[in-house]
Structure formats: structure tokens, C-alpha cells
Amino acid sequence: MHALASSRRPAYPPNPLIRPASLESHDDPLAFVTRPPLHESPQERQARLRAEHDARLHSEAIDAKLSLERDQIRRRKAAGEVKLLLLGQAESGKSTLQKQFQFLYAPHSINNERTSWRAVIFLNIIRSIKVVFDAVFLNLDLREQAHSNQRRPASSTSNISDDVIRLDMINIKARLEPFLQFEDRLASQLIGGIQLSSATPKKGFYVRSGWQWNLPHRSDRSHTDITNLGRPSTTELDEMTEPILGILIECGGEIHTLRTHAFVQRLIQSRKLKLDEWSDYFLVNIRRIATPNYMPTDSDILRARVQTMGISEHQFTVSQNGVGPGSSLPWLLYDVGGSRGQRHTWAPFFEDATAVIFMAPISAFDQYLDEDYRVNRVQDSLELFGQIVENELLRDVHMVLFFSKSLFSIWRSMLTSMEDKADILAKKLEQGVEVTRYITSYGTRPNTYHEVCAYFKEHFMKMCTRADKKHAEAKVAKLAGKGYIHSSSSTQIHRPGAMKNASSSKQSNANGKDNINGKRDVNGKEKEKDGPKEEYKRALFTHFTSMVDTKSTQKIIVAVHDSLLRESLKHAKLL
């Protein structure tokens, strides 16, 4: 057999296309590939050996790096490091929450970036103006078309007024042109010259973390000049944005005229023009922004919109008391890009996570994904949350669910206007936007803030309960497979007693916090012997939030910190 196999060995060097079947070969298939050529010259041999040596060094360096990373993870864990993942669809508020962390735990760093945010804000304003013009001219064209279809006489009044509006708009656009033409330059500075075909032309431009440092800064800038958050003492302007600000100052009045134009107002009220929240914010605030020495305030920075590309890591040192003095813990925050095309990059970060903060902007019930106009944004959010809670790697990871853009402050309700006390969800409902028109399963329920919040919350909580049940069943099945429990006992997980805590989910008020996962028994052999033992389960906390409201968000961050600390202490006791 051996001789037969040897005699069949192909002529050497072999034709790589005629590889003998491995059953016939006595050679290691890898050796077949890596074997040195038969008629190698001394120079070729030397070059090959050098290349092999370099490859070995490279491979050893990779091994060493991996081992170092593993050591670092082990050490970080031992030091009590908290690893938080911010997950959720695009525009859900992940980066805004990350900015809030920065305001709370590293305010100096955001001061250093303050000037850079002007570029983002100017670009946001340019894109918003373009969205307004697109809607204006589209609607004028549609009206003209409808008018000509009706074959009205040329002297019809509505057509004349439309002609006046069109002329008005053309004139405003011409006066804004010098400002609008900075769009490409700003975008390319912000994304560092990277070409991204997937960026949505409507509003988006992606940036990687650290984009702030792509911008040219004055080398003599002293960050210590900025004494108060939002109140810079310096009059220096960023080199690149300086000329742009000059032009913005000249045409700020025109932007205000555009935003307050009766036709634009009518389009907004009839919802034929839907401006994103940040667009409207910057257009409304244009008189303040278009002034000499403009420096973004905290609120401007929170509203400024850039789409995250990939994953960015942020490190904070957090006092054990949440804020203030006391021993501190390292916190790692991972902010991810939330558009559909980027979600596959999240999984490698699931390992070792302490908690996931999932952002679900339920105010988007009347919106559709930029990536797929057929998919409702709340539906997408719910499905995405389902995938996250069902993920095996996140089985024991605490979930913090933020219903973003949906805070309604009861405490402020007597004192302030709707503008100050409510975020997007409550405002939409007050304007009469009906949930049932977009989410048909909402049925005939009242279109009130509390009903809508309770309805969405119930659906998200059900997702988590269902996932926990699946994880528990999988665990029981696994134990049964290993012979730790009798297969018949795997069904015991369904006993009312076993699932009682899970089903008796505590319902709290809109701003409350829940732990929907009661402690459940997994009926293992050992436990049958020792009596039922409490098993550690992940917790789910829910909050209705407004990420742009610094006071309430920072309170929630501290509350989340306390809850996670409490949970990890409980975990430690149960180990």
C-alpha cells in the first residue's frame, strides 16, 4: 500500500492544479504547499529563508499581541472595569449619550473639541437648508403639475402666488449660495478625505472616532482659555471655519427668512416637510449662531449630528459613588454605528461586556429607515432589541433600555411650555400624529403619552422575557445533554413556580426602573439534592429619556451606575 502510494506520487514540482486526492497522498497537505522548490538556487534559498524568518517573526508578534490583549482583559476585569456597549439603530442617540458621559466624567476633553464642533454644525445647517429647498421646489412643481392637469385658465390666482413664492425662493437660494458651496469642503475635512458611497446623501456623513483631530487647529490655541462650559473666553476662531462663519454672518438673516417663510411654515405644519430635530434646532437658533466669535454651547454639541462609522472606544474614570470623590473605576464605553450595514461589526465586542445600553427612539413611530423605506423605525428597533437579548454572548449581560426622545417631565409641566417639558414623542402626539396610522396593531387605544409609552414598553419587555426563557431552556437542555439532570426535568422550567417571577414582571411608571427577570430555578441534579438554589440572572432597567436634556440624562447615568454596581455585588455574592 505504501509502495503503491509512493509510486503514484506526482512529478515534482507538482502542478498545483492537479493535486492528488488526499487519500492517495502520504504527505501533509500543508507540507505539499510549503515544501521548497526542488531546483532552488542559493540566492533563491537565502531569499526564501529570509522571508520565512520574517513571516515567523510576524506570526510571533501577532501571538504576543493577542496574549497581551488577553492579559489586559483579565487585568481590567480583575480591577473591576465596566464595559458598556451603546447599541441601537442609527439616529437613536448613542453618540449623544456618549457626549453626556463626556460632559459628566471628562468635561475638559469636550472643551478641547468645542471649536471642532463648529464644522459639524455648519455642515448640519447647509444640509438642512438644502432639505428645505428640495421640499419647497418639489411641492411647487407638484402643485404646478396638478394645476395644469386641471386646465385652469392661466390667470388663476393660486398659480400666480406660486410663481411669486418660486421667485422668492430662487432669490433666497441665490443669496445663500456662497454659504451652501462649502458643503463638500466641510464634509471632506470631517471625514478626512475618505470616500463613502454608503453615506445617505439626504443628511448623513459618516465619521470615524477622533474626527475632531482631522481639523486644522491653531497651534497656539490654549484650551485653558476656555473657562466655563459653553462660555469661551477666547475670540480665536478655527482656521478652516473662520471664513465660513464670516459668510454665515452675512447670510444668517436670509436663513431666518427662509425658516419663517409662510410657505415653508405651511409645509412644516402639513408635514410635507419633516425636518430632523437637529435641523430644526440649528435653523431656529441661526441668529445666535451667525454671530462673530460663535462657539458651540453644550446644547449645540449635543444636537450636532454626525453618523458614527465603525466602533469607537471611550474611556472614563468613574467614581464608585457615581460622581464626586471616592475610589474610582475604569469605564469603557463602546459607541457603534447603528445603520443596518454596520451592525455586523458589533459582535466581537459582546464578549466581556458588563452591560448593554440599548437606545430605542419610540418617537420614530412615524418614520422609516433611511436604509429601507419600507421598514418602520420602531419595528426595526424592536427586532434589533430581540436579536440583542437573544444573543448567546449577551445571555448574562445586564440590559439598560433607554426609550430615547421620549421624556416628559411631569415636574416641569406646571411651570414651563411644552417646548421645555417634553421631548419629540409627547410633542408629536400633541400635534395629533396618530400612532395607529403607522403601527396598526396599536388599534383604538387612546393616542396619549402614557398609553403609547406603556404599549411600546410592554413589547420591548416581552422580547426580553421571551429571550430569557429561551436561554433558560437552552441551558437546561445543555445540562440534560451532559447528564447533570434527567431529561424529563427539563420541562420543569415551564412549571408555574419556575416561571412565576418572570411572568410577574413588575410594571413601573414611565420614568421608573424595572427588573423584569425574577430569579428562576434551573432544576439541576445538584440543586435537586441541595434544594433549589437562587441563580443569578441579568437585569433589565428601562428609562424614558431625552438625551439632549443634560440634567435628566446625567441623573439617569448615575442611577444606571448605581444599579450596575448593585447588580455586580449581588452577582459576586451568588458566585
Ligand SMILES: Nc1nc2c(ncn2[C@@H]2O[C@H](COP(=O)(O)OP(=O)(O)OP(=O)(O)O)[C@@H](O)[C@H]2O)c(=O)[nH]1
Ligand atoms: N430631541 C432629542 N434628540 C435626540 C435625542 N437623542 C439623540 N438626539 C438627536 O438625534 C440625532 C442623532 O443622535 P446620535 O446620537 O448621533 O445617533 P446615533 O445613535 O449615534 O446614530 P449613528 O451614529 O448613526 O448610529 C442627534 O442630532 C441628537 O442630537 C433625544 O433623546 N431627544
Ligand SMILES: [Mg+2]
Ligand atoms: Mg453615533
